[in-house]
Amino acid sequence: xxxxxxxxxxxxxxxxxxxxxxxxxxxxxxxxxxxxxxxxxxxxxxxxxxxxxxxxxxxxxxxxxxxxxxxxxxxxxxxxxxxxxxxxxxxxxxxxxxxxxxxxxxxxxxxxxxxxxxxxxxxxxxxxxxxxxxxxxxxxxxxxxxxxxxxxxxxxxxxxxxxxxxxxxxxxxxxxxxxxxxxxxxxxxxxxxxxxxxxxxxxxxxxxxxxxxxxxxxxxxxxxxxxxxxxxxxxxxxxxxxxxxxxxxxxxxxxxxxxxxxxxxxxxxxxxxxxxxxxxxxxxxxxxxxxxxxxxxxxxxxxxxxxxxxxxxxxxxxxxxxxxxxxxxxxxxxxxxxxxxxxxxxxxx
Numbered sequence: 001x002x003x004x005x006x007x008x009x010x011x012x013x014x015x016x017x018x019x020x021x022x023x024x025x026x027x028x029x030x031x032x033x034x035x036x037x038x039x040x041x042x043x044x045x046x047x048x049x050x051x052x053x054x055x056x057x058x059x060x061x062x063x064x065x066x067x068x069x070x071x072x073x074x075x076x077x078x079x080x081x082x083x084x085x086x087x088x089x090x091x092x093x094x095x096x097x098x099x100x101x102x103x104x105x106x107x108x109x110x111x112x113x114x115x116x117x118x119x120x121x122x123x124x125x126x127x128x129x130x131x132x133x134x135x136x137x138x139x140x141x142x143x144x145x146x147x148x149x150x151x152x153x154x155x156x157x158x159x160x161x162x163x164x165x166x167x168x169x170x171x172x173x174x175x176x177x178x179x180x181x182x183x184x185x186x187x188x189x190x191x192x193x194x195x196x197x198x199x200x201x202x203x204x205x206x207x208x209x210x211x212x213x214x215x216x217x218x219x220x221x222x223x224x225x226x227x228x229x230x231x232x233x234x235x236x237x238x239x240x241x242x243x244x245x246x247x248x249x250x251x252x253x254x255x256x257x258x259x260x261x262x263x264x265x266x267x268x269x270x271x272x273x274x275x276x277x278x279x280x281x282x283x284x285x286x287x288x289x290x291x292x293x294x295x296x297x298x299x300x301x302x303x304x305x306x307x308x309x310x311x312x313x314x315x316x317x318x319x320x321x322x323x324x325x326x327x328x329x330x331x332x333x334x335x336x337x338x339x340x341x342x343x344x345x346x347x348x349x
Contacts, residue, residue, distance in 0.1 A: 017041045017064070020125045025096075031111035033101070038121045039094040040064065041086045043071050044079030046130060053130070054084045054137045055122060057147040059329075060258055061250050063094050067141070069330030076343030082136065087122045089143065091257035095121075098195075098253035107253050108195025115143075115265045119150045137347060138286075139163040141328040142299070143258070146265045149284075149307075153270045156285040161346055165291035165319070165339065166299050166328035169267035169307050170277050175298045179263050182211045186252060201252050208255070209243040216243075218295035218324035226323070230331065281310035288314035289346045291339065293327040317342055 018040055025036035041064040046053060054077060058067055064086040071077045077084050088095040090113045098110035105111065126132045138159050140148040145167025152162045153169075168175070189204025191197055221227075227238035247255065268277040288311045292304035301318055308316040319338055321327035327335040 018129075020121075020129055022096075022121055022124065025117075025121065027111055027117045028114050029112055033090070033096050033111060033113075034105065035102075036090070036096045036121070038090070038096075038125055039088040040125060043068075043077075043084040043086070044082050046083040046132070050130070050132050051134060051136065052082045053126070053132045053135050054082050054139065055126060055135055055151065056084055056086045056138075057118070057122065057140045057144045058087065058089050058092060059140065059142040059144045060262060061092070061247065061255060063092060064088050067144070067330075069336060070139075070340060070343070076340050076347060077139070085126065085130070087118075087125065089118055089147075089258060089261070090121065091254055091261060093251055093254045097251070098257050099251035107197075110253065110257050112264070113257065113261050114269075115146045115150050115261060116154065116270065118147055118261070119154055122147070122151075123155060133158065135159050137161045137163065137343075139165075139343065140167070141165050142167045142325065143262055143265075145299075146262070149267055149281075150270070152284040152286045152288070153267055153273070153280045156283060159286045161289070161349070162284070162286045163289045163291070163343055163346055166293045166296055166304075166325055168299055168303050169265075169281060171263055171265045172300075172303055176263050178215055178298050179259055182208045183256060183259055185211045186255065192252065195253055195256075197252065200248075202248065205247050205250075205252055205255070206244050209247045210239055212247070213239055213243040215297050216324060216326050218297065218322050220295065220322040221324055224322070277307070278310045281307055282312065284311050284314075287346065287349060289317065289342060290314050291317045291319055291328070291342065293319045293321060293323070293325055295322050296325045296327070299325060 020038040022036040025033040073080055091097045093099050098107050138148045138151040145164030148162050148164040149169045152159045185207035186204040189201035191201040232238040267280040268275045270280045273280040290308040292301040308314045319327045321335045323332050330336050
Protein backbone atom coordinates (compact mmCIF):
# COMPACT_ATOMS: atom_id res chain seq x y z
CA UNK A 1 0.00 0.00 0.00
CA UNK A 2 1.28 3.46 -0.85
CA UNK A 3 1.41 6.16 1.77
CA UNK A 4 2.90 9.56 2.43
CA UNK A 5 5.06 10.70 5.29
CA UNK A 6 6.29 14.01 6.67
CA UNK A 7 3.43 15.99 5.16
CA UNK A 8 0.55 18.08 6.45
CA UNK A 9 -2.96 17.50 5.18
CA UNK A 10 -3.42 18.40 1.48
CA UNK A 11 -5.80 21.24 2.36
CA UNK A 12 -3.25 23.05 4.51
CA UNK A 13 -1.58 26.13 3.06
CA UNK A 14 2.11 25.64 2.36
CA UNK A 15 1.85 21.93 3.15
CA UNK A 16 5.59 21.55 2.70
CA UNK A 17 7.88 18.60 2.07
CA UNK A 18 6.74 15.00 1.92
CA UNK A 19 7.78 11.50 0.91
CA UNK A 20 5.44 9.21 -1.04
CA UNK A 21 5.99 5.51 -0.48
CA UNK A 22 5.76 3.68 -3.81
CA UNK A 23 6.43 0.22 -2.41
CA UNK A 24 8.22 -2.21 -4.70
CA UNK A 25 8.13 -0.17 -7.88
CA UNK A 26 8.42 -2.08 -11.15
CA UNK A 27 10.18 -0.05 -13.83
CA UNK A 28 9.62 -0.15 -17.59
CA UNK A 29 12.76 -2.31 -17.82
CA UNK A 30 11.03 -4.89 -15.55
CA UNK A 31 13.61 -4.21 -12.87
CA UNK A 32 12.21 -3.46 -9.42
CA UNK A 33 13.08 -0.60 -7.10
CA UNK A 34 12.32 -2.09 -3.69
CA UNK A 35 10.68 0.20 -1.13
CA UNK A 36 10.86 3.07 -3.62
CA UNK A 37 10.18 6.61 -2.47
CA UNK A 38 9.18 9.77 -4.31
CA UNK A 39 10.06 13.07 -2.62
CA UNK A 40 8.03 16.20 -3.24
CA UNK A 41 7.14 19.61 -1.91
CA UNK A 42 3.80 21.36 -2.11
CA UNK A 43 2.95 25.06 -2.18
CA UNK A 44 -0.50 26.49 -1.57
CA UNK A 45 -3.83 24.87 -0.80
CA UNK A 46 -5.85 22.33 -2.77
CA UNK A 47 -9.31 23.77 -3.32
CA UNK A 48 -12.59 21.99 -2.55
CA UNK A 49 -13.11 20.47 -5.99
CA UNK A 50 -9.39 19.78 -6.46
CA UNK A 51 -9.28 21.74 -9.71
CA UNK A 52 -6.32 24.04 -9.00
CA UNK A 53 -3.44 21.54 -9.00
CA UNK A 54 -0.19 22.10 -10.89
CA UNK A 55 2.63 19.55 -11.26
CA UNK A 56 6.14 20.98 -11.60
CA UNK A 57 8.85 18.27 -11.92
CA UNK A 58 12.52 18.84 -11.17
CA UNK A 59 15.26 19.25 -13.77
CA UNK A 60 18.67 17.59 -14.08
CA UNK A 61 20.61 17.49 -10.78
CA UNK A 62 17.98 19.68 -9.09
CA UNK A 63 16.16 19.09 -5.82
CA UNK A 64 12.70 20.55 -5.29
CA UNK A 65 14.14 23.50 -3.34
CA UNK A 66 16.36 24.45 -6.32
CA UNK A 67 13.57 25.30 -8.76
CA UNK A 68 11.19 27.47 -6.74
CA UNK A 69 11.90 30.72 -8.61
CA UNK A 70 8.56 30.72 -10.57
CA UNK A 71 6.52 30.15 -7.38
CA UNK A 72 5.26 33.03 -5.25
CA UNK A 73 2.46 35.53 -4.67
CA UNK A 74 1.69 37.48 -7.82
CA UNK A 75 3.64 35.08 -10.03
CA UNK A 76 2.11 32.66 -12.52
CA UNK A 77 2.58 29.79 -10.05
CA UNK A 78 0.83 31.66 -7.26
CA UNK A 79 0.36 29.54 -4.10
CA UNK A 80 -2.53 31.80 -3.13
CA UNK A 81 -4.42 30.50 -6.19
CA UNK A 82 -2.88 27.12 -7.02
CA UNK A 83 -1.78 23.93 -5.31
CA UNK A 84 1.68 23.31 -6.75
CA UNK A 85 3.33 19.90 -6.43
CA UNK A 86 7.08 19.97 -7.06
CA UNK A 87 8.13 16.37 -7.64
CA UNK A 88 11.71 15.08 -7.35
CA UNK A 89 13.01 12.84 -10.12
CA UNK A 90 14.05 9.32 -9.24
CA UNK A 91 17.84 9.38 -9.03
CA UNK A 92 18.18 12.97 -7.84
CA UNK A 93 19.36 12.10 -4.32
CA UNK A 94 16.10 12.92 -2.53
CA UNK A 95 13.77 10.42 -4.17
CA UNK A 96 15.07 6.84 -4.48
CA UNK A 97 18.58 7.13 -5.92
CA UNK A 98 21.91 5.31 -6.20
CA UNK A 99 23.12 7.23 -3.15
CA UNK A 100 20.28 6.25 -0.81
CA UNK A 101 19.18 2.77 -1.91
CA UNK A 102 20.12 -0.25 0.16
CA UNK A 103 22.36 -2.93 -1.39
CA UNK A 104 22.20 -4.55 -3.87
CA UNK A 105 20.40 -1.69 -5.67
CA UNK A 106 22.77 1.08 -4.58
CA UNK A 107 25.45 2.94 -6.50
CA UNK A 108 26.43 1.22 -9.78
CA UNK A 109 23.62 -1.34 -9.44
CA UNK A 110 20.82 1.23 -9.41
CA UNK A 111 18.34 0.25 -12.15
CA UNK A 112 17.89 2.31 -15.28
CA UNK A 113 14.97 4.72 -14.89
CA UNK A 114 13.07 6.33 -17.76
CA UNK A 115 11.12 9.58 -17.95
CA UNK A 116 7.98 7.44 -18.21
CA UNK A 117 8.89 5.69 -14.94
CA UNK A 118 9.07 9.09 -13.28
CA UNK A 119 5.67 10.12 -14.59
CA UNK A 120 4.08 6.82 -13.51
CA UNK A 121 5.39 7.46 -9.98
CA UNK A 122 4.18 11.07 -10.03
CA UNK A 123 0.75 10.01 -11.28
CA UNK A 124 0.43 7.69 -8.28
CA UNK A 125 1.38 10.54 -5.97
CA UNK A 126 -1.14 12.93 -7.53
CA UNK A 127 -4.04 10.48 -7.67
CA UNK A 128 -3.47 8.33 -4.59
CA UNK A 129 -2.04 10.80 -2.09
CA UNK A 130 -4.12 13.82 -3.10
CA UNK A 131 -7.11 12.33 -4.91
CA UNK A 132 -6.60 14.68 -7.87
CA UNK A 133 -8.18 13.67 -11.19
CA UNK A 134 -7.49 16.82 -13.25
CA UNK A 135 -4.42 19.04 -13.50
CA UNK A 136 -4.70 22.72 -14.40
CA UNK A 137 -1.10 22.69 -15.64
CA UNK A 138 2.03 20.60 -15.89
CA UNK A 139 5.10 22.76 -16.36
CA UNK A 140 8.83 22.12 -16.41
CA UNK A 141 12.25 23.25 -17.61
CA UNK A 142 14.84 21.02 -19.30
CA UNK A 143 14.34 17.47 -17.97
CA UNK A 144 11.23 18.90 -16.32
CA UNK A 145 10.00 19.67 -19.86
CA UNK A 146 10.59 16.04 -20.82
CA UNK A 147 8.39 14.93 -17.93
CA UNK A 148 5.79 17.57 -18.81
CA UNK A 149 5.42 16.20 -22.33
CA UNK A 150 5.25 12.64 -21.00
CA UNK A 151 2.44 13.63 -18.63
CA UNK A 152 0.44 15.04 -21.54
CA UNK A 153 0.97 11.95 -23.73
CA UNK A 154 0.35 9.42 -20.96
CA UNK A 155 -2.66 11.17 -19.39
CA UNK A 156 -4.35 13.27 -22.08
CA UNK A 157 -7.69 13.09 -20.27
CA UNK A 158 -6.20 14.51 -17.09
CA UNK A 159 -3.86 17.32 -18.17
CA UNK A 160 -5.55 20.58 -19.19
CA UNK A 161 -2.46 22.65 -20.05
CA UNK A 162 1.24 22.06 -20.50
CA UNK A 163 4.18 24.46 -20.63
CA UNK A 164 7.42 22.59 -21.41
CA UNK A 165 10.33 24.96 -21.86
CA UNK A 166 13.89 24.37 -23.02
CA UNK A 167 13.42 20.63 -23.42
CA UNK A 168 12.52 18.09 -26.10
CA UNK A 169 10.25 15.06 -26.24
CA UNK A 170 13.07 12.93 -27.65
CA UNK A 171 16.75 13.41 -26.94
CA UNK A 172 18.51 14.22 -30.20
CA UNK A 173 21.73 12.55 -31.35
CA UNK A 174 23.66 15.78 -30.82
CA UNK A 175 22.30 16.16 -27.28
CA UNK A 176 23.19 12.50 -26.60
CA UNK A 177 26.79 13.14 -27.70
CA UNK A 178 27.08 16.22 -25.46
CA UNK A 179 26.06 14.03 -22.52
CA UNK A 180 28.57 11.35 -23.53
CA UNK A 181 31.27 13.99 -23.21
CA UNK A 182 30.46 15.01 -19.66
CA UNK A 183 29.96 11.37 -18.65
CA UNK A 184 33.41 10.50 -20.03
CA UNK A 185 34.97 13.35 -18.07
CA UNK A 186 33.50 12.14 -14.79
CA UNK A 187 34.25 8.44 -15.22
CA UNK A 188 37.86 9.06 -16.34
CA UNK A 189 38.74 9.82 -12.70
CA UNK A 190 40.56 6.79 -11.25
CA UNK A 191 38.60 7.34 -8.04
CA UNK A 192 35.39 6.47 -9.92
CA UNK A 193 36.20 2.73 -9.69
CA UNK A 194 33.37 1.75 -12.04
CA UNK A 195 30.86 3.23 -9.64
CA UNK A 196 32.13 1.51 -6.48
CA UNK A 197 34.06 4.51 -5.18
CA UNK A 198 34.83 4.91 -1.50
CA UNK A 199 34.94 8.70 -1.74
CA UNK A 200 33.34 10.95 -4.32
CA UNK A 201 35.45 11.21 -7.52
CA UNK A 202 35.99 14.93 -7.02
CA UNK A 203 38.45 15.39 -9.87
CA UNK A 204 36.00 13.75 -12.27
CA UNK A 205 33.08 15.86 -11.06
CA UNK A 206 35.13 19.04 -11.49
CA UNK A 207 35.99 17.99 -15.04
CA UNK A 208 32.32 17.15 -15.69
CA UNK A 209 31.35 20.64 -14.51
CA UNK A 210 33.92 22.42 -16.69
CA UNK A 211 32.86 20.58 -19.81
CA UNK A 212 29.23 21.34 -19.00
CA UNK A 213 30.10 25.05 -18.61
CA UNK A 214 30.73 25.37 -22.34
CA UNK A 215 27.23 24.13 -23.11
CA UNK A 216 25.05 25.68 -20.42
CA UNK A 217 25.41 29.30 -21.58
CA UNK A 218 25.82 30.79 -25.05
CA UNK A 219 28.90 32.21 -26.74
CA UNK A 220 27.56 35.80 -26.44
CA UNK A 221 26.98 35.25 -22.72
CA UNK A 222 30.68 34.52 -22.25
CA UNK A 223 31.84 37.16 -24.71
CA UNK A 224 29.91 39.84 -22.80
CA UNK A 225 31.08 38.45 -19.43
CA UNK A 226 27.52 38.27 -18.15
CA UNK A 227 28.68 35.94 -15.38
CA UNK A 228 29.63 39.17 -13.60
CA UNK A 229 25.90 39.83 -13.17
CA UNK A 230 25.80 36.65 -11.07
CA UNK A 231 28.46 38.04 -8.75
CA UNK A 232 31.58 36.38 -10.18
CA UNK A 233 34.67 38.54 -10.66
CA UNK A 234 36.35 36.48 -13.38
CA UNK A 235 35.79 33.55 -15.71
CA UNK A 236 37.76 31.22 -13.44
CA UNK A 237 35.75 32.42 -10.47
CA UNK A 238 32.58 31.53 -12.41
CA UNK A 239 33.84 28.08 -13.40
CA UNK A 240 34.66 27.25 -9.79
CA UNK A 241 31.92 29.10 -7.93
CA UNK A 242 29.01 28.37 -10.25
CA UNK A 243 29.75 25.25 -12.26
CA UNK A 244 31.98 23.20 -9.97
CA UNK A 245 29.96 24.12 -6.90
CA UNK A 246 26.75 23.20 -8.74
CA UNK A 247 27.81 19.58 -9.28
CA UNK A 248 30.16 18.93 -6.36
CA UNK A 249 27.13 19.06 -4.06
CA UNK A 250 25.73 15.99 -5.87
CA UNK A 251 26.68 12.32 -5.73
CA UNK A 252 28.46 11.05 -8.85
CA UNK A 253 26.23 7.99 -9.26
CA UNK A 254 23.13 10.16 -9.00
CA UNK A 255 24.48 12.44 -11.74
CA UNK A 256 25.02 9.47 -14.03
CA UNK A 257 21.66 7.85 -13.23
CA UNK A 258 19.81 11.03 -14.21
CA UNK A 259 22.07 11.40 -17.26
CA UNK A 260 21.00 7.93 -18.45
CA UNK A 261 17.36 8.95 -18.04
CA UNK A 262 18.00 12.08 -20.10
CA UNK A 263 19.92 10.30 -22.86
CA UNK A 264 17.17 7.70 -23.32
CA UNK A 265 14.21 10.06 -23.21
CA UNK A 266 11.82 9.21 -26.05
CA UNK A 267 8.16 10.13 -26.01
CA UNK A 268 7.62 7.75 -28.94
CA UNK A 269 8.17 4.88 -26.49
CA UNK A 270 4.88 5.75 -24.77
CA UNK A 271 2.67 2.63 -24.80
CA UNK A 272 0.37 2.68 -27.80
CA UNK A 273 2.56 4.96 -29.92
CA UNK A 274 4.60 2.21 -31.65
CA UNK A 275 7.83 4.16 -31.30
CA UNK A 276 6.50 7.13 -33.27
CA UNK A 277 7.43 10.50 -31.80
CA UNK A 278 4.94 12.22 -34.09
CA UNK A 279 2.14 9.90 -33.03
CA UNK A 280 2.90 10.53 -29.35
CA UNK A 281 2.98 14.30 -29.79
CA UNK A 282 -0.18 14.15 -31.90
CA UNK A 283 -2.03 12.37 -29.09
CA UNK A 284 -1.65 15.35 -26.74
CA UNK A 285 -4.96 17.07 -26.00
CA UNK A 286 -3.77 19.65 -23.50
CA UNK A 287 -3.56 23.30 -24.45
CA UNK A 288 0.17 23.50 -25.11
CA UNK A 289 2.54 26.44 -24.82
CA UNK A 290 6.01 25.28 -25.85
CA UNK A 291 9.04 27.50 -25.27
CA UNK A 292 12.63 27.34 -26.48
CA UNK A 293 15.66 29.37 -25.48
CA UNK A 294 16.88 31.45 -28.42
CA UNK A 295 20.54 30.52 -27.85
CA UNK A 296 20.12 27.09 -26.22
CA UNK A 297 23.00 24.94 -27.50
CA UNK A 298 21.56 21.49 -26.85
CA UNK A 299 17.77 21.82 -26.71
CA UNK A 300 17.76 23.95 -29.84
CA UNK A 301 14.85 26.13 -31.00
CA UNK A 302 14.79 24.19 -34.29
CA UNK A 303 14.30 20.84 -32.56
CA UNK A 304 11.65 22.20 -30.21
CA UNK A 305 9.80 23.98 -33.03
CA UNK A 306 9.50 20.72 -34.98
CA UNK A 307 8.07 18.90 -31.98
CA UNK A 308 5.66 21.75 -31.20
CA UNK A 309 4.38 21.58 -34.79
CA UNK A 310 3.30 17.98 -34.13
CA UNK A 311 1.14 18.91 -31.09
CA UNK A 312 -2.40 19.86 -32.12
CA UNK A 313 -2.98 23.58 -31.58
CA UNK A 314 0.31 24.15 -29.76
CA UNK A 315 1.73 27.65 -29.48
CA UNK A 316 5.50 28.03 -29.86
CA UNK A 317 7.40 30.89 -28.24
CA UNK A 318 11.10 31.73 -28.18
CA UNK A 319 12.68 33.17 -25.03
CA UNK A 320 14.69 36.12 -26.45
CA UNK A 321 17.88 35.63 -24.50
CA UNK A 322 21.63 35.10 -24.82
CA UNK A 323 21.70 33.14 -21.55
CA UNK A 324 21.62 29.86 -23.48
CA UNK A 325 19.91 26.91 -21.85
CA UNK A 326 20.05 28.70 -18.51
CA UNK A 327 17.53 31.26 -19.76
CA UNK A 328 14.94 28.92 -18.27
CA UNK A 329 16.57 28.52 -14.88
CA UNK A 330 15.52 31.71 -13.11
CA UNK A 331 18.96 33.36 -13.20
CA UNK A 332 18.23 36.37 -15.38
CA UNK A 333 15.29 38.59 -14.31
CA UNK A 334 14.38 39.51 -17.91
CA UNK A 335 14.13 35.85 -18.94
CA UNK A 336 12.21 34.92 -15.81
CA UNK A 337 9.78 37.77 -16.37
CA UNK A 338 9.18 36.66 -19.96
CA UNK A 339 8.43 33.09 -18.86
CA UNK A 340 6.19 34.27 -16.03
CA UNK A 341 4.09 36.42 -18.37
CA UNK A 342 3.72 33.59 -20.88
CA UNK A 343 2.62 31.20 -18.12
CA UNK A 344 0.09 33.73 -16.82
CA UNK A 345 -1.40 33.97 -20.30
CA UNK A 346 -1.63 30.20 -20.58
CA UNK A 347 -3.33 29.83 -17.19
CA UNK A 348 -5.81 32.57 -18.06
CA UNK A 349 -6.78 30.84 -21.31
